[in-house]
Amino acid sequence: MSNDAGISVQEEAAESDLRPSFHHALDQVRAEIAKLGATVTENIPRATEILLSQDLEGAEYMILADDAIDAASIDLEDRCYSLLALQAPVASDLRQVVAALRIIAEVERSADLTTNLCKAARRIYGHDLDPKLRGIIQKMGDQATQLFKEATESYLSSDAARAAAIDDMDGYLDGLQREFVQAIFESHQMTKIDLQVAVQLAIVARFYERIGDHAVNIGERTQFVVTGWVREQMGAVRHATRQAASDID
Amino acid sequence: MTIAIAAISCALAGITIGLIIARRLGDTTRATPATQAALQPERPAPPWPDYVQVLDQLPIGIVIVAPDRATVYRNPWATTFGGTHAGVLLDAMMEPLLEQALVGEHARQVLELYGPPRRSIAVASSPLPGGGALASIQDESERRRIDAVRTDFVANISHELKTPVGALAVLAETLVGETDPEVIDRVAERMVEDAHRAARTIDDLLELAGIEMGEALVRERVDVADVIAESISRARQIGEQRNIHVEVLDIPKGAAVVGDRRQLVSALGNLVENAVKYSEPGGEVQVRVRADDGFMEMMVADRGIGIPARDHDRIFERFYRVDRARSRDTGGTGLGLSIVRHVADNHGGEVLVSSREGEGSTFVLRIPTSSRVEALRQQGVRQ
Structure with a gap:
């Protein structure tokens, strides 16, 4: 019942595998993470629809269902710790486990953000939004879904090139967020929405933007698993340059 | 199956x-x-x-x-x-x-x-x-969609017909024994309005039934420019009320299709009417024609309120409403797009939509050109 990617990883491992049980456990962890990622990928359009159609029942259901995701991610984290402690993996195996730990956290946090969208749906219940705002919410939802889908699928197939493209896609989502904030100001100025709703909507935009950032992080970790290379953090680079300059003084 | x-x-x-x-x-x-x-x-x-x-x-x-x-x-x-x-x-x-x-x-x-x-x-x-x-x-997506269409249709048709008829009954009751001429005037006016509404729905239903049965489709050469001019004149009155400008862009010279002129005018007229109704007052509607590989594409674009993504594949159903509250004000019967789709089907063409909420909608009516129909006939393919 394993997917294509899973089979090829297993076959590869079988050829020269000295630690079959370790790699089996690792494959299982990867499969579970992919499952969690796929669930969140589905939850984003679902939360968007709940938000736009003001579906309180759906919101309640999704908020409750988040507990299962939390439980699954805690369990996965535990399994990673056991692998580290009992198997002491090295090289690419170590990268796999460390990256898995980071990715679990990113996925879990993204799931929380989708439930936050549902909570926002409860808070703006009964307020009509004008078509322009609704249109941008739909776009942000579509884009965030696409980003998370790419993140999940590139992790599933260990595709570094695909993972690298996620960062560029995120630029579009950031642009949408700015456009949305502008639209909120306009809508509020024309007194179509009150201040309370305006603030809630600004937070909604932030949720989508954050989901996109988590997808980018998952992409970076996937690249790290495959290539062993972490994209240079701009902040870290600036810090190093300043540090070097002050040494000269 | x-x-x-x-x-x-x-x-x-x-x-x-x-x-x-x-x-x-x-x-x-x-x-x-x-x-x-x-x-x-x-x-x-x-x-x-x-x-x-x-x-x-x-x-x-x-x-x-x-x-x-x-x-x-x-x-x-x-x-x-x-x-x-x-x-x-x-x-x-x-x-x-x-x-x-x-x-x-x-x-x-x-x-x-x-x-x-x-x-x-x-x-x-x-x-x-x-x-x-x-x-x-x-x-099972398709089967579920069809199930939803079926159940919604029954609910919607009873709503569309019962509402004006129910209103007529209530208004008539009010008139019984009423002596104040002002009240009588006001109530009578409402009655006329609701009677027209019911009549419009029934007219559209009959037209749709005719088109659906593929009733005696006339096949003649129809000039696209004529169809567009006639369709726009249908929407002129509402357009003037709402101060909306309908602009026609580049019609290729001598563009023509083979089909039923009345049906084509009805289809395109519905699209133009919708574009005008759902535009912001003072807005603009564009009608454009493009020849594309044996098809004539008639595009009607507005910058109005747009259609939510989840409704895109359902708006062509009979009586489907995106927003029931709003559709009351626009006075539509809920059958317009359904008529458009059937006309497109009857002519071997199709109708496409792309739309974003808050940005507007573009509908494209694709009808085979006379040369394509002729070519197919020569190949012995029955349309």
Whole structure:
């Protein structure tokens, strides 16, 4: 019942595998993470629809269902710790486990953000939004879904090139967020929405933007698993340059 | 149709699975009656197809697992989701279902994918004679959509017809014994309005019924420029009221299609009317024509309120409303787009929509050109 990617990883491992049980456990962890990622990928359009159609029942259901995701991610984290402690993996195996730990956290946090969208749906219940705002919410939802889908699928197939493209896609989502904030100001100025709703909507935009950032992080970790290379953090680079300059003084 | 396929596939699967599992386990002593039947020498070899190849061709997904839970067979359809997030979710759902089947229970579950587009994928698992289990995967999205159309139609038609008739009854009751001329005037006015509303709905229904039955489609050469001019004049009054400018851009010289002039005007007129109704006052509507590979594309674009993504594939249904509260003000009957779609179908064309809420909508009516129709006729293809 394993997917294509899973089979090829297993076959590869079988050829020269000295630690079959370790790699089996690792494959299982990867499969579970992919499952969690796929669930969140589905939850984003679902939360968007709940938000736009003001579906309180759906919101309640999704908020409750988040507990299962939390439980699954805690369990996965535990399994990673056991692998580290009992198997002491090295090289690419170590990268796999460390990256898995980071990715679990990113996925879990993204799931929380989708439930936050549902909570926002409860808070703006009964307020009509004008078509322009609704249109941008739909776009942000579509884009965030696409980003998370790419993140999940590139992790599933260990595709570094695909993972690298996620960062560029995120630029579009950031642009949408700015456009949305502008639209909120306009809508509020024309007194179509009150201040309370305006603030809630600004937070909604932030949720989508954050989901996109988590997808980018998952992409970076996937690249790290495959290539062993972490994209240079701009902040870290600036810090190093300043540090070097002050040494000269 | 799908039920028949499922039934055939199950029967086939029953035979094949026996074969596959027996082959895999190298265990011929426990062969089931089905296996034995399949291995009978008197069964004609070719032209009987290899059953695995038959399973490969099925338009539904088939997954077979051996008693030790290992997957022994998966047909191409069942692997179409491989590597995608939907595939991951499908596998996750299938696993417990197959577990249940392995202990002898039948199980079934539906996976709802929010898309877009929205999809419903049903997985049913059943135990196999001689051990092992079978899961069949079917895309039920279309069937569910049709079910929804059917139930909504009944609810909507009663709403559309009952509301004005009910209003008429109440207003008439008010008039009984009323002496104040001012009140009588006001109530009578409302009655006229509601009577017109009911009449419009019935007119549109009759027109739609006629078009749906493909009633005596006239086939003549129709000039596209004429159709557009006539369609726009239909929407002129509302356009002037709302101060909306309808602009016609570049019509290719001598652009013509073959079809029923009245129906085409009705279809395009509906599109222009909608564009005008759903534009902000003072806005602009564009009508454009483009020849594209044997088709004439008539585009009507507005920058109005737009249509939510989830409604895109449902707006062509009879009486479907995106926003019921708003549709009251626009005075539409809810049948316009349904008429457009049927006219397009009757002419061997189609109608397409692209729309974003808050940005506007573009509808494209694609009708084959006279030269294409002629070419097809010469090839002996009946339109």
